[in-house]
Amino acid sequence: MLIALIIAFLAALAAPWVHRFLPRNSGGLLAIFPSALFCYFALNITSIAGGERLFTTYPWFPSLGINLSLYLDGLSLLFSLLILGTGVLVLIYSSGYLEGNDHLGRFYAFMLLFMSSMLGLVLADNMITLFVFWELTSLSSYLLIGFDYKRETARKAALQALLVTGAGGLALLVGFLLLGHVGGSLEISELLNRGDVIRAHGLYLPILLLVLAGAFTKSAQFPFHFWLPSAMEAPTPVSAYLHSATMVKAGVYLLARFTPILGGTDAWHYILTAFGAATMLIGAIMAVTQTDLKRLLAYTTVSSLGTLVLLLGLGTTQAAEAAIVYLIVHALYKGSLFLVAGVVDHTTGTRNITELSGLLRLMPAVAAAAVLAALSMAGLPPMLGYLGKELLYEAKLQAPQAAALITGAGLLANIIMVTAAGIFAINPFFGKSPAMPENHHPPPPSLWLCPLILATLGLVLGLFPGVVGRLLVAPAVNALLAESTVIDLGLWHGLNPVLVLSMVTYGAGAALYAGRKKLYLVAARIRWVAAWGPARWYDLVIDGTARLANLQTRFLQSGYLRYYLMTVLGTAFLLVSFSMSSKTGFRWGGGQPEALFHEWVIAVLILAAAFFAATSQSRLATVAALGVVGYGLALIYIFFGAPDLAMTQFCVETLSIILFVLVLYRLPRFSLRSGRRARLRDAVIALGNGGVMTALVLTATSEPVQSRISSFFAENALTQAHGRNVVNVILVDFRALDTLAEITVLAVASLGVYALLRARDKKDR
Amino acid sequence: MIRSLILSTATRILLPLLLLYSIFLLLRGHSEPGGGFVGGLVAATGFALYALAYGVSATRHKMHVDPRVLVAWGLVTAIGSGCISLFAGRPFLTGLWAGDRLPIVGSLGTPLLFDTGVYMTVAGMALLIVFSLMEE
Numbered sequence: 004m005l006i007a008l009i010i011a012f013l014a015a016l017a018a019p020w021v022h023r024f025l026p027r028n029s030g031g032l033l034a035i036f037p038s039a040l041f042c043y044f045a046l047n048i049t050s051i052a053g054g055e056r057l058f059t060t061y062p063w064f065p066s067l068g069i070n071l072s073l074y075l076d077g078l079s080l081l082f083s084l085l086i087l088g089t090g091v092l093v094l095i096y097s098s099g100y101l102e103g104n105d106h107l108g109r110f111y112a113f114m115l116l117f118m119s120s121m122l123g124l125v126l127a128d129n130m131i132t133l134f135v136f137w138e139l140t141s142l143s144s145y146l147l148i149g150f151d152y153k154r155e156t157a158r159k160a161a162l163q164a165l166l167v168t169g170a171g172g173l174a175l176l177v178g179f180l181l182l183g184h185v186g187g188s189l190e191i192s193e194l195l196n197r198g199d200v201i202r203a204h205g206l207y208l209p210i211l212l213l214v215l216a217g218a219f220t221k222s223a224q225f226p227f228h229f230w231l232p233s234a235m236e237a238p239t240p241v242s243a244y245l246h247s248a249t250m251v252k253a254g255v256y257l258l259a260r261f262t263p264i265l266g267g268t269d270a271w272h273y274i275l276t277a278f279g280a281a282t283m284l285i286g287a288i289m290a291v292t293q294t295d296l297k298r299l300l301a302y303t304t305v306s307s308l309g310t311l312v313l314l315l316g317l318g319t320t321q322a323a324e325a326a327i328v329y330l331i332v333h334a335l336y337k338g339s340l341f342l343v344a345g346v347v348d349h350t351t352g353t354r355n356i357t358e359l360s361g362l363l364r365l366m367p368a369v370a371a372a373a374v375l376a377a378l379s380m381a382g383l384p385p386m387l388g389y390l391g392k393e394l395l396y397e398a399k400l401q402a403p404q405a406a407a408l409i410t411g412a413g414l415l416a417n418i419i420m421v422t423a424a425g426i427f428a429i430n431p432f433f434g435k436s437p438a439m440p441e442n443h444h445p446p447p448p449s450l451w452l453c454p455l456i457l458a459t460l461g462l463v464l465g466l467f468p469g470v471v472g473r474l475l476v477a478p479a480v481n482a483l484l485a486e487s488t489v490i491d492l493g494l495w496h497g498l499n500p501v502l503v504l505s506m507v508t509y510g511a512g513a514a515l516y517a518g519r520k521k522l523y524l525v526a527a528r529i530r531w532v533a534a535w536g537p538a539r540w541y542d543l544v545i546d547g548t549a550r551l552a553n554l555q556t557r558f559l560q561s562g563y564l565r566y567y568l569m570t571v572l573g574t575a576f577l578l579v580s581f582s583m584s585s586k587t588g589f590r591w592g593g594g595q596p597e598a599l600f601h602e603w604v605i606a607v608l609i610l611a612a613a614f615f616a617a618t619s620q621s622r623l624a625t626v627a628a629l630g631v632v633g634y635g636l637a638l639i640y641i642f643f644g645a646p647d648l649a650m651t652q653f654c655v656e657t658l659s660i661i662l663f664v665l666v667l668y669r670l671p672r673f674s675l676r677s678g679r680r681a682r683l684r685d686a687v688i689a690l691g692n693g694g695v696m697t698a699l700v701l702t703a704t705s706e707p708v709q710s711r712i713s714s715f716f717a718e719n720a721l722t723q724a725h726g727r728n729v730v731n732v733i734l735v736d737f738r739a740l741d742t743l744a745e746i747t748v749l750a751v752a753s754l755g756v757y758a759l760l761r762a763r764d765k766k767d768r
Numbered sequence: 769m770i771r772s773l774i775l776s777t778a779t780r781i782l783l784p785l786l787l788l789y790s791i792f793l794l795l796r797g798h799s800e801p802g803g804g805f806v807g808g809l810v811a812a813t814g815f816a817l818y819a820l821a822y823g824v825s826a827t828r829h830k831m832h833v834d835p836r837v838l839v840a841w842g843l844v845t846a847i848g849s850g851c852i853s854l855f856a857g858r859p860f861l862t863g864l865w866a867g868d869r870l871p872i873v874g875s876l877g878t879p880l881l882f883d884t885g886v887y888m889t890v891a892g893m894a895l896l897i898v899f900s901l902m903e904e
Contacts, residue, residue: 646801650793651875654809658894661816665901725865725877726798734803735879735886742882743846746889750839753893755838760900 004059004073007040008123015115022108030098030449034091037118040112041087044080051080052478058128058192068189074128077478081258081327082125084475085318085334086249090118092453093244096342100240100349110150112242117143121249127258130179130189137175137217137340140250141168147245148237160233163541166231168220169654175217175257180574181210182264191260193249195485214257215274222254222308225282229538232289232301239345242297247304247337253328255311259326263485266318272404275316280412282309287419291519295426296344296354300337303380305418307333310395313409317402320480320488325394327479328492331471332379332461334390339376339457340427343369346450347431356426360434368451370432373460375427379465381421381512382505387465390492392417392508398499414504421512426519464608468492550711572692580695589698592705602642609635617689622673630656647730772821779821783830786814794887795880804883808890815891816898822901836900841899846885849878 014036022029047057059073064070064143075083094114100108120139127133144166149161183189186197186203194201218224223231234246245251258275259268265271286306293299307329314326346369347362348354363370375386382392393415399410464471472492481487561567583589598606612631619625633656633702640649677685716729716737726732734742790810797803819827828834853862865877 170866201836246885297798414778647803647806650801652804653808654806658809658816658898662899662901663819665898724863724879726879728799728803729799731797731803731883732879734805735798735883736863738884739850739863739879742886743850743861746846747843750843750889753839753896754836756897757900 004057004075004126004693005061005071007043007352008073008119008126009041011036015112015119018112018115019108022111026107029108029111033115034094035093036115037087037090037094040122041084041091044075044083044087047075047080048474051075051077052474055290056192056199062130063132065501067618069131070129070190071132072128072190073123073126073132074192075126076254076482077475077480078259078482079125081475082252085252085331086121086125088417089244089248089334089338090114090701092456093240093252093338093342095449096243096345096453097238097240098203099447100345101238106150110147110238112144113143113150114241116244117147117250121253121729124253127612128190128192130191133191134172134176134179137221137253138169138172140245140253141221141310143166144234144653145242145248149329150236150238150241151236154236154385157236160230164230164234164622166545168225170215171220174220176381178210178213178217181206181213185210186264191264194264198267198485201264202268207265207268208270211268211270211274214261214265215468216552218254218257219278219312220254221257221279222251222312223282224254224278224309224312225285225303226537228282228286228305229536229541231305232298233538235295235297235301239297239341239348241710242301242517243338243341243345247300247341248334251304251308252311252334255308255315255326255330258312258315259323259483260485262315262318262323266315272316272318275312276402277316278407279309279311279313279316281490282306283313283416284309284412287423289417290423291419291426291522294356294523296347296356296359296431297341299356299423299427300340300344303420304333304337306420307337310413310416313396314395315412317398317409319398319401319403320484321394321401322398323480323483324476324488325398327476327483328387328394328471329391331464331475332388334460335386335457335464336376336379339372339454339461340380342450342454342457343373343376346446349450350446356430357524359431361432363432366446366451369446369454372458373432373456374428375462376454377424379458379461380427382417382508384460387461388470390465390468392505393501397503398748400500400504410504417508418511418515421508422515422519423639425512425516429516430755436729450453450540452620455573508511529575529727569688572688576688576692576695579699583695583699583702589704592707602639605635605638607643620673626660626667630660631664645730647728698711706735776821779818783814783818786817787811790814790887790891794883797883798879805890807883808887809894811887811891814900815895819898819902824899830898835892838888839896840892841864841873842885842888842890842892844859844880844885845888849881849885852878852881860904 015034018029019034023033025032058072060070060072062070080608088632089388094111097110097114098107101110104110117140120136120143123136124133124140127136133421144424145161145165148164149158151157179189181558182194182201184200185206186194188194188197201210220227231246231251235242238248283306286302286304286309290299290302290306293302311326311333312329314322314329335677344354347359350366351359351362353359379386379388382388396410399413400406400407471490472490476492477488477490609632610633612628616625616628616632619628633652637649637652637656640652716733718727719737720726724732724736790807793802793810794807795802797807810899815827817829817894818830822830850861853864854860856862856864858864860880861882863879
């Protein structure tokens with residue numbers, strides 16, 4: 004299993020190269036990876052259905068209880084199959100959809116990266132591992148939404164999705180850590196047995212809220228739903244894959260996975276039911292007012308996600324069963340519909356429903372896919388969607404509380420789904436044919452085959468409900484509830500309230516479809532409500548943050564080097580003098596300094612040069628004087644036995660003089676700008692710093708050093724590190740990590756200088 | 769660029785000597801005064817001198833490698849030298865040694881490789897700044 008995951012990530016890494024060398028077939032070639040993985044997981048179906056579980060653990064930070072551990076049960080298997088199966092189709096579809104795009108290789112890499120992360124997410128047993136993959140999916144979603152990075156709207160949507168899901172991810176991490184603290188383990192499979200302890204613990208509510216924050220942001224629940232419609236800026240295969248079939252289901256997966264641990268309480272029940280129902284209704288109502296095909300689908304996706312959360316909140320066996328079936332149903336038809344929307348957009352150049360009609364003759368196969376998928380969406384027999392809807396009603400009718408209210412809300416949402424399905428399947432494809440340009444061409448097989456396969460699967464699975472129920476649904480439901488249940492799926496349930504509800508749904512849906520023109524008018528009138536939706540609040544927060552950052556930058560970053568220097572030196576002065584006076588106070592060993600004649604000469608020379616540098620009116624003379632100071636120091640190093648330091652000092656001095664000259668060469672003539680008071684202030688700061696440093700050095704040398712560190716280095720340099728130069732041994736061996744960090748800083752600093760100079764060059768031009 | 773016959777002639781002789789000296793410093797650094805840092809600085813000084821005498825583009829041509837690339841490879845070398853010990857099952861950056869003692873170098877080991885990375889990074893860093901300023 005671990006190897007499967009690694010292969011998936013390797014495929015993502017290899018994608019750009021594969022595309023570079025085989026640009027024509029790269030999509031198909033890369034699709035081999037998920038296909039193989041799909042087969043691998045499919046082979047496990049029967050054994051998992053038989054009650055087996057697969058575990059793999061690779062110790063990562065064993066001391067912290069963090070392991071790369073994977074766990075395959077019915078729930079993760081179902082998700083893996085969905086992820087990989089849709090992944091194959093979407094990859095092949097993308098090769099046709101984005102044909103000729105310059106960054107196709109990059110696109111494949113992002114897609115496969117997402118696929119691998121999502122796979123890791125559903126397989127993860129350790130919560131930290133799960134979190135890492137969770138964040139990886141957010142990141143790859145960001146990259147994919149912003150794939151067309153030249154458009155501002157795409158960049159904005161990508162950032163919005165990242166910020167919303169990222170904020171939720173952080174909440175999730177805290178929730179996980181608390182959960183690990185309370186439950187005593189970070190492994191989900193172990194926590195499953197400790198649900199009672201966790202639910203009774205005082206931290207249960209914070210944990211629940213934090214985990215829910217993660218799940219709700221990811222699965223676009225109200226009031227965080229707004230990022231999903233914005234994310235439609237992504238290329239359509241991405242919308243089909245991430246934003247309907249898989250990633251947005253990650254939150255649902257999380258809730259399902261944690262049902263045995265956190266579920267079953269009142270808090271869980273009320274929060275999930277309320278937010279789920281609200282999302283379901285708002286999504287549905289927003290959906291029918293959209294005229295853009297993709298946004299229409301996005302809002303119905305929001306509605307479906309709300310339905311799933313609602314079902315998980317109900318917590319009954321029927322609800323769990325309905326949730327799993329509806330999950331499969333939704334992934335199949337929504338993926339297919341998105342791909343259809345992509346083809347329509349690709350061929351005609353528009354996604355506006357009011358402009359599209361009569362495409363049936365141009366692309367019969369696409370129309371067939373659309374109709375099949377829409378039938379499943381509307382929940383008509385014998386599609387799998389019918390089964391899903393029946394179970395939905397059944398679960399809602401048997402809800403433990405407020406069954407009538409929930410069923411009513413569900414009825415409304417489903418009616419709107421029927422209408423949306425009608426709009427999607429009928430408007431673009433039937434009616435009078437548009438005047439097509441002469442050079443139009445029917446879409447290539449890769450474009451129409453994939454949606455058709457997905458839609459047909461909805462039909463085929465609907466025809467064999469028994470097999471689906473036994474092999475896919477039952478194991479997943481068992482994992483969700485952490486108990487054994489028997490699932491018996493069938494198309495015909497007899498004459499019961501559910502059937503009546505279905506009939507009402509179809510009738511009302513059709514009626515609403517007939518009156519859709521009025522709907523748009525109403526929608527136009529209430530647009531101002533939407534303008535005050537959560538998206539507006541998001542914008543306000545983002546703008547506010549930017550304004551605050553601006554304000555603070557203007558306050559802190561004056562742009563004058565002298566103020567920066569003053570801040571740095573002043574802070575150093577205050578901190579050093581404070582800690583010296585509070586800890587040791589000033590001490591002087593006393594006695595006469597013992598220095599030889601040439602040492603006195605150097606000291607005097609340094610002092611004279613420093614004084615000259617501070618008072619000179621010529622820049623070049625100042626630089627030269629500073630050079631004298633530096634060389635003088637280097638001489639002192641030599642006399643006191645630090646040849647390494649001296650050598651380095653010489654080189655640094657030489658290079659910095661060259662740099663100084665290069666810079667000064669460009670500057671205008673020197674002129675005395677600062678007034679008397681400014682110079683007095685500078686002098687005070689400089690003398691204060693010098694005085695404090697002198698006092699510090701005198702205090703430090705007043706007592707004999709009792710350090711075991713230097714003797715340790717001296718003793719072990721030759722025996723352990725094969726070197727007699729202790730300084731160098733410390734640099735490259737004992738303290739090599741510090742050195743690595745230092746040269747990294749150097750590299751970054753030099754790149755900064757380079758970038759600044761280049762940026763100025765560009766501005767000049 | 770300074771047009772001076774003395775400078776350009778001297779530079780032509782000094783550059784190889786400085787480079788040789790910088791490598792000497794790098795290799796002996798583990799046991800005698802020297803090391804990658806100062807070696808890199810000496811190498812940078814040599815090329816900076818060349819740039820003063822002959823101009824930046826001639827120096828770039830002479831160097832065959834862009835300072836930016838040098839910085840990058842330096843970091844890669846340093847990090848890579850640290851990763852070698854990972855394969856031996858030891859922590860990152862553990863010094864590993866091979867073979868007997870050689871003249872000047874002492875014994876060969878990953879710290880020398882690490883120091884080479886330091887050498888390249890420092891030389892590249894200094895030259896990147898010098899060249900950027902001179903080309904302006």
